[in-house]
Amino acid sequence: MAEMTFDNRNPHHIVWDWNGTLLDDNHANLAAVNAVCAGFGRESVELEYWRSIFRRPLISCYEELLGRSFAEGEWERAEELYDSNYVKHLPTCDLAQGVPDVLHDWNGKGGTQSLLSMASHDHLVPLIGERGLTPHFTRVDGRRFETEQDSKAEHLVHHLRHQELDPARVVLIGDIDDDARAAHEAGAQSILVASGLMSRARLEATGAVVVDSPTEAVAMAMSLG
Structure with a gap:
């Protein structure tokens, strides 16, 4: 992977989706x-x-x-x-290609990362621990409350607020159009991987950057300004 550097424009925090993004399910x-x-x-x-x-x-x-x-x-x-x-x-189900190496790489270069999923919180947290991934993340959130729109957007706002993160320095990496929608509504950027539950054409229609793997997503995150 290319050498990573951070400046005042680059995202310094990644919010990862789980199903279809970090987990090949x-x-x-x-x-x-x-x-x-x-x-x-x-x-x-x-x-x-x-x-x-x-x-x-x-x-x-x-x-x-x-x-x-x-x-x-x-x-x-x-x-x-x-x-x-x-x-x-x-x-x-295995971890997606390049995981967990890409998580090690991002942490090793000074970036921070967390995980937000629409899976039930009580279901999600043990899974992350069983796969040895918890230490990579500053926070792990599953779905903690219900929303009228059944979207990740309100959950993302909650997730970022509890970590006191500036949304402008955050990129959400997910696999469906709702991930892009949530990032936009929260004021963050998004990158979508085309290996999950939504076709590439539908992902590209969101206007978000679309890549093939978490490794490519992290490399792309470094170019966002």
């Missing part, structure tokens, strides 16, 4: 989605199709997937089907 996500499909009488889908429609808010996304609206109690059933099947496949 597309296959676990797809298996869980297809468990929902099976539970609601829909044929299974391929990954590229899911990457073409996945979005937040999740309820409307899944209603499009199933071709109908949820009746009372059905969304909770869909969540349970998804969660139980995702957890079953989680042990087969």
Whole structure:
């Protein structure tokens, strides 16, 4: 990786997304989605199709997937089907290419980094610890509260405020358009990796920088001004 230097314009703090960014879990996500499909009488889908429609808010996304609206109690059933099947496949998920080396590199050059995911906080924190990644991060936050828009935006504001970070010196690295939206609303920059749950074309439509891996994302972060 190129020599890193920081000045008053470069981002000095990275906020990492987890699923699809640092964790290569597309296959676990797809298996869980297809468990929902099976539970609601829909044929299974391929990954590229899911990457073409996945979005937040999740309820409307899944209603499009199933071709109908949820009746009372059905969304909770869909969540349970998804969660139980995702957890079953989680042990087969590896860290993304270049992780954790890229985390070591960023810390070693004087940058700081934290992790913010829309996964449940109580689910997320042990996973980070089990994989030995906690020491890399100044803060690890999962979803601690619900929001009307089901977006990462309010969570990111909360995450940055609690660390007293200047959003202008922060870059969020994620894998879906909601990551770019959250960064924009919080006053931060964003870089999106095309290896997660959203197609490259949809990521590029956000206007954010799009790369292929976390390693490329960190190299790109050093060029942002």
